[in-house]
Amino acid sequence: MTRIAILGYGNLGRGVEAAVAKNADQQLVAIFTRRDPKSITPATEGVPVLSVDEIDNYVNQVDVLMLCGGSATDLPEQTKAYARRFNVVDSFDTHKHIPQHFAEADEASKAGGKISVISCGWDPGLFSLARTYFNAVLPDGTDYTFWGRGVSQGHSDAIRRIAGVVDARQYTVPVPEALEAVRSGECPTLSTRQKHTRECYVVAEEGADLARIEREIKTMPNYFDEYDTTVEFITLDELRKNHSGIPHGGFVIRNGKTGRNDLRHTVEFRLQLESNPEFTGSVLAACARAAHRMNLEGQCGCKTILDIPPAYLSAESADYLRAHLL
């Protein structure tokens, strides 16, 4: 049994909580928050909600601490701070800062004799696995990653910052023709515009200049200017009714060649997720199992999912896996 605690009870924290409930070998023992604990009602009956200030009292009652904060400001501080006292798992997803985050977590985990598993989830996470396996078995090839159809929180937030916008939801959508070209084994060179489109559903203030809002969205540097973007204005009721979910997904595809006749191979990994945070939480829960196992074996330091033997993520024994899943 792995005793799990959650730090941070937002969408991801709730996703981890839901995932732990599906795992018979895991038990949620506490939720820690920076908010007033009384303001939180957990989905799991009987689990205590505690102030983060009390976390050090739980060092011996928690096997893995799940760090469910954001990558921008929370995790760069939290992971290295808690990795010294707990086995920790995080979903740090700022790709360019992963090497630094790894180094800091590794130092803290080694100092404390603990395991940290960073950058879990699906990208980074399962998509990273796909890229690594695909490159290892097809060294002569080309990688493609498509995201969507799914909600981009960052792009939705960017629209919300425009004057006159009440709320917004942005979907990233792979271009079907590009996807089919890649899947057919071709290795096209695709521009940003050729790979994804962006669909925006926007609730505007009454009397707002809709033409201006649409123009500001479509020309926004980095976020939208390099894409074909559609903007649809809807009511707040429509947004709540039709766009309240947080779906996401995507594709990792590698086309490779083997042999003297350049025979072609296409390997593809695809996700269709009705809830990005619940699926991400499920990956974190599997990584928590691995973190606990590795630490029980005496290992310490920082790991990523690329360092973890797949069997360690499974609740089943190695014998069972060989007999039934191999």
Add this chain to the structure above:
Amino acid sequence: MTRIAILGYGNLGRGVEAAVAKNADQQLVAIFTRRDPKSITPATEGVPVLSVDEIDNYVNQVDVLMLCGGSATDLPEQTKAYARRFNVVDSFDTHKHIPQHFAEADEASKAGGKISVISCGWDPGLFSLARTYFNAVLPDGTDYTFWGRGVSQGHSDAIRRIAGVVDARQYTVPVPEALEAVRSGECPTLSTRQKHTRECYVVAEEGADLARIEREIKTMPNYFDEYDTTVEFITLDELRKNHSGIPHGGFVIRNGKTGRNDLRHTVEFRLQLESNPEFTGSVLAACARAAHRMNLEGQCGCKTILDIPPAYLSAESADYLRAHLL
């Protein structure tokens, strides 16, 4: 640099040879055969072709021995015999005998202080990885595996044993409607007949009773009687021109639910392979890299791909993987 030797120069042995040529960190040092070495001309210039009787003289010149024989009679003898003296990699694919094969290889490898990696390829192999990861991250779900479109050697051989048949090629084909139902997130219960169809291309002797041959194929127990099978008679020229390749592929899909609202997730791994043996050989080459690394670290015993950290299959350093593929 990993020094590779191949035992058995059939389709898979040639596939491994082609894969090693794509890996800058691997070098093919010898091909061993039970046939007359003079009867073999390897694709790799300068590589010696030797009788298997000489193999023990090469113990110190080979880092990994690739066992490229068949699962029916070759590998059950060869793996345990050579695992004592060499790091070995095999593609043993008789699923129900894997636990016994593992135990025998494990004992031999441990006795010799070597690593054996068994049951590499794509099923078992990459498909096993998909099943294991998918089950670990979506414990509440349903697995589906589809094979094809691709050539089944066993079914082609079965047709060839029918009186009046000169040659034949059998393709296993997933039923598109079943595949789409699964991909859409439904969890249908599918019969054998609902999942795959079988397409047969048959060259008959002149004057043979075609109706009888077709009937014997379609009613053949285990091989065809539970499937919708189509039989097309073609000339030997047509067979050679249109059906000389060994393509294959397939799909591993898991539909799972998370959370209190049973939100649905579909995870999919797909292969489209122009050459089954060249792709299988490529997976074996990546596993050879891992076998060599694990043994250099002092590990011994039998492993499957489920026991190997993904990073060990890659020619890139852990730092590189974290910076570029994670």
